[in-house]
Structure formats: C-alpha cells, structure tokens
Amino acid sequence: MSKLTTIGAAARSVAPGSSLTFSGFGHAGHPLAFVRELIRQGTADLTLHAIAECWPAEFLVATGRVSRINLSNLMFEGLGRCRAISRAVEEGEVAVDDHSHLALSLRLLAGAWGVPFLPVRSMAGTDLAAVQTGVAPKYARVRSPFSDDEVGTVAALRPDVAVVHVNKADEQGNGIVYGAMSVVDAQVRSARKVIVTTERVVSADEITAENQVVTVPGIFVDAVVHTPYGAHPGGMYDEYDEDLAAMSTYYEASRSRAGLAGYFAEHVFAHADHAAYLSSLGSRRLFDLRADPALKIARGQK
Amino acid sequence: MTATLEELLCVQVSAELEDGGLGFIGLGTGGRSFAFAVGIPSVAVALAHRRGIDFIAQYGVALEPDIENAPRCFEDRNLLTWPSSANLAVETCLDGFKRGKMSVGFISGAQIDKYGNLNSVAIGDYRKPKVRLVGGIAQPDHAANAKRTIIILPHARRTFVEKVDYRSAFGFGDGPGHRERLGLIGGGPAKVFTDLAVLDFHPESKLMRVVSLHPGVTRQQLVEETGFALIWPDEVPTTPEPTEAERQAIAEIDPDGAFLNGRIF
Numbered sequence: 001m002s003k004l005t006t007i008g009a010a011a012r013s014v015a016p017g018s019s020l021t022f023s024g025f026g027h028a029g030h031p032l033a034f035v036r037e038l039i040r041q042g043t044a045d046l047t048l049h050a051i052a053e054c055w056p057a058e059f060l061v062a063t064g065r066v067s068r069i070n071l072s073n074l075m076f077e078g079l080g081r082c083r084a085i086s087r088a089v090e091e092g093e094v095a096v097d098d099h100s101h102l103a104l105s106l107r108l109l110a111g112a113w114g115v116p117f118l119p120v121r122s123m124a125g126t127d128l129a130a131v132q133t134g135v136a137p138k139y140a141r142v143r144s145p146f147s148d149d150e151v152g153t154v155a156a157l158r159p160d161v162a163v164v165h166v167n168k169a170d171e172q173g174n175g176i177v178y179g180a181m182s183v184v185d186a187q188v189r190s191a192r193k194v195i196v197t198t199e200r201v202v203s204a205d206e207i208t209a210e211n212q213v214v215t216v217p218g219i220f221v222d223a224v225v226h227t228p229y230g231a232h233p234g235g236m237y238d239e240y241d242e243d244l245a246a247m248s249t250y251y252e253a254s255r256s257r258a259g260l261a262g263y264f265a266e267h268v269f270a271h272a273d274h275a276a277y278l279s280s281l282g283s284r285r286l287f288d289l290r291a292d293p294a295l296k297i298a299r300g301q302k
Numbered sequence: 303m304t305a306t307l308e309e310l311l312c313v314q315v316s317a318e319l320e321d322g323g324l325g326f327i328g329l330g331t332g333g334r335s336f337a338f339a340v341g342i343p344s345v346a347v348a349l350a351h352r353r354g355i356d357f358i359a360q361y362g363v364a365l366e367p368d369i370e371n372a373p374r375c376f377e378d379r380n381l382l383t384w385p386s387s388a389n390l391a392v393e394t395c396l397d398g399f400k401r402g403k404m405s406v407g408f409i410s411g412a413q414i415d416k417y418g419n420l421n422s423v424a425i426g427d428y429r430k431p432k433v434r435l436v437g438g439i440a441q442p443d444h445a446a447n448a449k450r451t452i453i454i455l456p457h458a459r460r461t462f463v464e465k466v467d468y469r470s471a472f473g474f475g476d477g478p479g480h481r482e483r484l485g486l487i488g489g490g491p492a493k494v495f496t497d498l499a500v501l502d503f504h505p506e507s508k509l510m511r512v513v514s515l516h517p518g519v520t521r522q523q524l525v526e527e528t529g530f531a532l533i534w535p536d537e538v539p540t541t542p543e544p545t546e547a548e549r550q551a552i553a554e555i556d557p558d559g560a561f562l563n564g565r566i567f
Contacts, residue, residue, distance in 0.1 A: 073437030089434040101440035
C-alpha cells in the first residue's frame with residue numbers, strides 16, 4: 001500500500017507534546033515546508049532532539065511551539081547565533097540540555113540499536129555531563145564490564161517522530177539523500193515514527209537502480225509527502241541553492257519579537273499551504289535557484 | 303607594526319604544525335569568530351604546506367581539501383563540491399577523535415579559565431543565562447580526544463576568567479592529574495593564541511603562562527585583560543612579526559580575505 005499522504009495529514013499525525021528530530025545540516029536539507037505546516041496547525045509543547053537542525057528549531061522556537069531542546073549546537077553558519085532560540089533560553093521560555101556533537105549522535109545511535117546506552121569519552125569532567133536538565137538523565141559513568149576502567153555513557157534517545165527531507169523517494173518511502181547526510185541514519189532508525197518529505201516521488205525501479213545509496217529504507221518509514229522546494233529558504237544539494245536573500249530576510253526579522261511576528265504572518269500564516277507559499281515566491285525565483293545538473297549548484301560561484 | 307594581527311597569528315599557529323599531523327577545523331558563525339575558529343587555522347595549514355610540512359586538515363566532513371582553492375563562500379553546497387580526498391558523513395567524521403588519531407583540534411570559545419577549560423554554551427546561570435551561546439558543537443570531542451588542542455580567541459577580561467560559567471570543553475579541569483583520572487586520551491590544550499599574546503600551560507601546575515607578548519603589547523595591558531594570575535617568564539619575549547615573504551604567501555593564500563576577514567556570505 002502506498003504511504004503517500006498530504007503534508008497536512010502528515011503534520012496532524014504529530015501529537016502536541018511529541019519529541020521530534022529533523023534532517024538537515026548547515027543551511028541545507030531541512031524539512032522546512034513540513035515545519036511551516038506544523039506551525040500553521042499550532043502543534044505545541046514539543047521537545048527537539050536537535051543534532052544540526054538550526055532552521056527547524058529556530059522556526060519552531062520563534063513561534064512558541066517548543067518546550068525543551070536536547071542539543072549539541074544551534075547556530076547559523078556564516079550568520080551568527082540563532083536569535084529566537086538564544087532569546088527564548090535567556091528568558092527561560094525553553095529548557096535546554098547540552099551535549100557534545102558526538103554524544104548526541106551516539107544517543108540517537110543507541111536508540112537506533114535498541115540498546116540502553118553507549119560509551120563515550122567526551123563530556124567527562126565537563127558541565128555537559130554534570131548539569132543534567134532533561135526529563136531523563138543523559139550521562140553516567142560506569143565500571144567497564146571488561147576491565148577496571150571507568151567509562152562515560154550516554155542514554156539512548158527514541159524520538160517520537162523523525163522528519164527527513166530527501167531528494168527522491170518511492171511510494172514506500174525508500175529515500176535517497178545526496179550531499180551531507182549528517183546523522184539521518186541514526187535519526188530514521190531511532191524514531192518511533194518516520195515522515196519522509198521528498199523533492200520528487202519516483203518509481204521503485206528508479207530507487208532500485210541506485211539502491212546502494214538508499215539512506216532511508218522504506219521499512220522504517222510511515223508516511224511519504226511530495227514536497228518540492230521543501231527545504232526553502234535553505235538549499236537542497238543537487239536540487240536548488242540556498243535562497244540567501246530569503247534567509248537574510250528572516251535573520252534581520254529575528255532581531256526582535258515584533259519582527260518575527262511579522263515574518264511568520266507574511267511567510268507562513270498568510271499561505272494556506274506549501275503550494276500557496278511557493279506561488280508567492282514565483283516561478284522565476286524558484287527557477288533561478290535550480291542546481292546545474294553537472295555542477296550540483298546553481299550559481300557556480302567559487 | 304605593519305603586519306596585521308591575523309597575519310601574525312597565522313604564522314605563529316603554522317609553526318606549531320608537524321609533518322604527518324592531522325588537524326580538525328570546525329565550521330564557524332561569522333565575522334571575527336569565523337576568523338579565529340576557521341580562518342587563521344586554515345591559512346596556518348596552507349603556510350605549513352608551503353614550507354613542505356605534510357599536515358592534513360579536515361573541515362568537518364571534507365578531508366584534505368585544497369585550501370588554496372577554498373570556496374569563497376562557506377555554504378554547505380560549496381563544502382560538498384570543494385575538491386577533497388573524501389567527503390565523510392558527519393557522524394563518522396568524528397571517528398578520528400574517537401580513535402585518538404587526531405593530532406590537533408583547533409577550538410575557540412567565549413570564556414577560558416586558567417586551566418584552559420572553555421565555555422561556548424552560556425554566560426551566567428545555565429538555566430536562565432545572560433547570553434545563550436551556540437553550544438559545545440564538537441569542541442568537547444576535540445578537547446577530550448585530540449592529541450592536543452590549539453585555542454585561538456580574542457583576549458579580554460570577560461573572556462579570560464578565573465572560572466568559566468559553564469565548562470563545555472575540558473582543558474586541564476581542576477588541575478594536574480584531572481585528565482588522567484577521567485581517562486581522557488587526548489593531551490589537552492597546548493597553546494593559546496590571542497590578539498595580545500601567545501600562551502601555554504606550565505607542565506606541572508597546568509596553569510596558563512605567558513610565552514610571548516605581541517609587538518606593542520605591555521605586561522600591564524595583558525594583566526588588565528586577564529581575569530586570573532598568569533605565570534610569567536623572567537624575560538618576556540616579543541612575538542616575532544611575520545616576514546615580508548610570509549605576508550606575501552598569506553596574500554596569495556587568502557587573496558580576498560575570505561578566511562581572515564571572515565566574509566562567509
């Protein structure tokens with residue numbers, strides 16, 4: 001049976017209070033069309049396991065949808081801090097629990113492997129280990145079962161939902177991501193539910209022809225949503241570039257709460273759905289962002 | 303002096319890099335932070351190459367890229383198409399740390415203490431901070447596992463503090479023996495490069511000490527900009543200025559200031 005569904009139905013399957021993890025790294029590969037739909041629906045009290053999803057986390061925090069974040073870092077490369085997140089943490093509106101990048105990826109990997117914890121050397125002796133503000137403990141030191149050494153461990157994480165944006169997928173959710181993978185493997189395998197948003201829905205044969213690069217096996221996937229330009233204003237490798245002007249518009253707006261309210265009114269709430277959002281951008285702008293099939297990028301700039 | 307501070311630091315950091323070494327350079331935010339975290343280590347590695355030193359740099363996922371043909375704009379798509387010997391997954395790109403193979407981690411932060419512990423998480427109370435920073439990123443992994451770390455950051459009294467508000471990257475912890483007690487495989491911070499001085503850590507006490515002052519910087523100025531007592535040598539050398547040849551090389555490596563002026567977008 002096909003797992004294809006609408007973006008609205010997929011977003012409605014995320015219950016208030018859920019824990020979420022999103023694909024993407026830097027300014028590319030984030031499922032932002034899905035995040036905008038989640039914001040329209042008002043789904044709140046979310047927990048984020050944020051390994052590199054600066055844009056989804058920033059949008060959801062800016063609209064007051066997030067209560068807690070487990071993170072290793074949230075920053076905008078080349079721009080600076082994620083201002084809405086920094087402000088919300090400074091005002092005590094969002095509770096955070098910090099990790100090293102490796103430690104947070106190992107927590108997801110432990111969830112993916114179905115084991116309660118994995119050992120890690122990093123974080124020993126730091127406040128990342130000593131200050132534990134999460135709902136459940138993240139770090140403990142134990143005696144190695146194989147020697148007299150003490151070793152740090154991090155607890156497994158099982159996100160309620162992973163939302164992963166891919167270049168192409170078939171109707172069963174077998175998905176291929178080109179470019180930076182980040183920790184998509186661990187996110188998909190650790191989550192209780194996986195929603196794939198995809199630039200293109202393709203035949204099973206097309207996936208089979210490239211099955212050695214299938215990042216998201218369909219057996220783990222619950223829903224597939226056809227979502228062209230689903231990472232806008234960020235980029236998608238081999239599809240389209242980052243829309244730097246649109247990203248700057250957001251970053252300027254994020255200087256104040258009023259600016260943010262205006263941004264989301266204009267770019268999210270004014271549009272009934274993702275199709276209306278894309279229409280507002282116009283075909284010329286979207287076309288100009290398209291990646292050159294040989295260079296994989298649009299402007300070919302050095 | 304005629305050379306810029308960035309040029310001076312590039313040459314100083316470059317002198318630390320050894321033949322056969324492997325260094326991890328992370329990604330940065332923007333402006334000055336980018337120059338300290340990414341730009342200076344990058345140019346330093348390229349300078350080492352020009353001296354015939356075979357030092358491999360890894361930029362997150364890009365292993366051994368061609369630094370002298372770096373993207374002028376550090377967006378992901380440019381990093382992905384930057385000619386390099388391998389483009390790694392984010393998770394496995396840290397394997398060099400896990401196995402203790404990484405010889406240098408280049409790190410930075412908003413606060414550092416007398417034992418070289420760094421803070422890039424929060425200023426003030428963690429639960430309701432005065433300033434929420436970007437987070438630890440992979441720097442705690444560098445600090446625990448790299449054979450040594452090289453720390454590059456601006457020198458100011460609010461940065462050089464007696465005790466960091468939040469210890470996100472482990473230097474020498476509470477002092478001698480602390481790393482060993484925790485079983486950390488890396489050697490800890492080797493040197494600290496700032497806009498005022500070069501510093502290292504006393505081999506026994508693990509306390510930060512002065513190696514040299516940059517041209518024009520006085521002892522009093524360094525004391526005023528440091529929030530804890532430094533160890534001083536009897537004679538304080540002046541950090542050598544870059545030569546004209548070194549400055550020329552830097553101009554060739556970074557012709558439009560993408561690295562050293564931190565222009566990423």
